[in-house]
Amino acid sequence: MGLAWQQGPLSGRAVGRFLLPQPMPERLLFAERLRRRMRVRFGGEWIADSEDVLLLHEPGRYPVAYFPLASVREGALVSTTRTTRHRELGDTTWFTVEAGGGYAERAAWEHTGPPAHADEFEGRVAFAWRAMDAFYEEDERIVGHAADPYHRIDIRRATRHLRVLDGDRVVADTTRPLALYESGFAPRWYVPPEDVDMAALTPADGQTFCPYKGLAGYYDIGSRTGAAWSYPEAWPEVARISGFISFEPDKVDVFLDGARLRLEPGQTVVPHGLDRGLDVDEITKPLT
Missing domain, CATH: 2.170.150.40 (Domain of unknown function (DUF427))
Incomplete structure (x- = not known):
């Protein structure tokens, strides 16, 4: 997530590596x-x-x-x-x-x-x-922290077949997902709510805040807690995913073109707290 956070190149947990004959220093500022x-x-x-x-x-x-x-x-x-x-x-x-x-x-x-x-x-x-x-x-x-110029989010329209299963129950089935590519993370797939069996989702307590996307709410799927999430009013830069739903592949079975997705190393997000004097109502609106 950016240059030195999550799996960024200077984070200490980089997903890639510098092509050097000698090891890099353990810490590089x-x-x-x-x-x-x-x-x-x-x-x-x-x-x-x-x-x-x-x-x-x-x-x-x-x-x-x-x-x-x-x-x-x-x-x-x-x-x-x-x-x-x-x-x-x-x-x-x-x-x-x-x-x-x-x-x-x-x-x-x-x-x-x-x-x-x-x-x-x-x-x-x-x-x-x-x-x-x-x-x-x-x-x-x-909000959140000083803007990281190396953090980037790209959203791409796709026609790939994505299915989400809870045992034998089909929770989502779509051929029009959105792929969200975010620095330091593997792709996340967002499904239009019209292609989700919303009866299979139970709103869960708690929300998390992303400085780049806004406020996320979560859903349980059966006994699988926090198995899905959504940004009801994503910020303007990523507004295309507003109301779409994404599923956690280590908590529920997610298949992309027939291949089961797995949670990749380093993919777990560290929750980010709210800034002082910033309430939930303000987060869901464009900041001024």
Whole structure:
């Protein structure tokens, strides 16, 4: 999922490999200019605004945005006595963030002694994502984490024959599925609800949030819990799958052109929590 997350090339669990004679380092960090204007809001006020944001890709983590200290509102960062050490970037100083009556402890940090090969982090600060009110690119809110420019979703129309069985019961049968290709994942197949026996699906408790697709609801199929899911109102970029249903091949029998699908290694998704101040109603609508 992106460059350093899930099965991305720098994640430590890459689905592919670099063609080198010697093994890659166990951990490899990558930093790049975001080349987008990014802003941070806290306490109802703008506390950071920059077109010179540095994005850090660290194995097994979402991208993190670092702002020049000069782009941070004066007085928003309050020094604390807390210090830690990052294994690659060195000593780290932590700040309390204050603005507009808001107060968040240990909500920002600066690597105060980066090594020479990472000196672009000097004089930069990052903000804890969920501790802030919101992050924006230009005037549009982004959620979940800093946008990963290496994460991509493509949706393709198909005429392949997809069947879903619960024992002898046919749960879905279609020749018009949508194939969803997402960075770091094997293809997922989405079925039009008209081609699903909805009586076989029982809405399940709980929802998960994807920063790229929106809010997903789940279904049980007989005794198979969470065997199917759907994005009732997927975000505009992936609106084609709204209301379509996908099935988990390790929980229910899914056949594509007669071949049974299996859950591939690394396919399991790590649930992503909601951002601070972001409720379910807001997620199901275009963000502004």
